Amino acid sequence: MTNTNRLLEVEKLAVEYPGHGRKPAFKALEEISFAIRQGETLGLVGESGSGKTTIGRAILGLAKPTAGHIRFDGKDITHASRHDRRALSRDIQVVFQDPYTSLNPSMTVEDILSEPLTIQGTTKKDALARVRGLLDRVHLPANSGGRLPREFSGGQRQRIAIARAIAVKPRLIVCDEPVSALDLTTQATVLDLLVEIQEATKVAYLFVSHDLSVIRHISHNVIVLYKGHIVEKGRAAQVTSQPAHPYTQRLFMSAPVPNPAQQRERREARRQLVTATAEQAA
Numbered sequence: 001m002t003n004t005n006r007l008l009e010v011e012k013l014a015v016e017y018p019g020h021g022r023k024p025a026f027k028a029l030e031e032i033s034f035a036i037r038q039g040e041t042l043g044l045v046g047e048s049g050s051g052k053t054t055i056g057r058a059i060l061g062l063a064k065p066t067a068g069h070i071r072f073d074g075k076d077i078t079h080a081s082r083h084d085r086r087a088l089s090r091d092i093q094v095v096f097q098d099p100y101t102s103l104n105p106s107m108t109v110e111d112i113l114s115e116p117l118t119i120q121g122t123t124k125k126d127a128l129a130r131v132r133g134l135l136d137r138v139h140l141p142a143n144s145g146g147r148l149p150r151e152f153s154g155g156q157r158q159r160i161a162i163a164r165a166i167a168v169k170p171r172l173i174v175c176d177e178p179v180s181a182l183d184l185t186t187q188a189t190v191l192d193l194l195v196e197i198q199e200a201t202k203v204a205y206l207f208v209s210h211d212l213s214v215i216r217h218i219s220h221n222v223i224v225l226y227k228g229h230i231v232e233k234g235r236a237a238q239v240t241s242q243p244a245h246p247y248t249q250r251l252f253m254s255a256p257v258p259n260p261a262q263q264r265e266r267r268e269a270r271r272q273l274v275t276a277t278a279e280q281a282a
């Protein structure tokens with residue numbers, strides 16, 4: 001049954017990357033189920049290789065599901081055609097990790113920001129007329145339009161990428177490690193911008209990160225992935241303060257914290273957990 005409250009529903013999703021030559025096929029995701037509501041952020045956390053990016057790619061139609069369903073606004077988009085995908089890009093957008101490679105270096109900012117609009121059928125003139133508003137929305141100077149990406153810092157480039165993503169007023173943005181290439185201060189300002197945009201537009205985010213402090217800061221709900229499976233999910237405050245699964249506990253305890261006393265406490269708790277796990281296994 002479709003719950004209309006749910007903007008995105010993922011049900012028992014599996015993705016297998018095909019093998020080639022001697023390389024066998026690889027099951028990157030199995031039995032992945034979750035939902036995101038309008039205006040909500042779902043944080044996706046897990047160590048490198050756990051399958052976070054693959055979930056985002058499947059939703060964007062860039063990785064082919066081998067089982068399960070993906071529904072957007074009640075419509076099954078699991079195997080959407082290229083034509084349907086074009087229409088879907090009005091509703092689902094993406095912000096990638098690396099602001100140095102995700103923007104076309106030879107395009108001016110105004111061309112970058114007007115492109116998603118012209119793809120959706122807006123005239124170039126009307127699209128260009130929207131650029132100033134978008135720059136304002138992401139707090140970039142009004143005269144940025146004629147400049148090239150290389151003239152901007154990493155944080156500013158990520159603001160350009162965010163402006164490009166919100167140009168078509170999407171309802172969901174897949175944010176794949178959008179702040180991990182930025183320094184800590186810049187990370188905070190970009191996260192604040194994403195929250196501000198969400199409050200104003202009710203856009204939903206699927207927010208991929210390996211950084212727990214970032215996930216804690218931005219998410220309403222959290223999913224913890226381990227080797228292609230969900231090992232824990234729940235409200236962000238609950239999962240991040242009282243993780244139930246041993247993997248989540250280990251993951252959270254190995255995350256660096258700025259406070260040395262807390263770091264010592266974590267190290268001791270980690271040591272006790274490792275000892276307890278070894279005793280259980282013995």
Ligand SMILES: Nc1ncnc2c1ncn2[C@@H]1O[C@H](COP(=O)(O)OP(=O)(O)OP(=O)(O)O)[C@@H](O)[C@H]1O
Binds near residue numbers: 048051052055
């Ligand atoms: N095109 C591909 N072909 C084969 N295997 C792939 C492909 N893309 C990803 N994988 C494998 O699938 C698994 C999940 O990859 P994915 O990029 O989704 O993980 P991740 O959690 O996002 O990792 P990271 O945090 O390092 O980006 C990894 O073991 C990866 O090596």
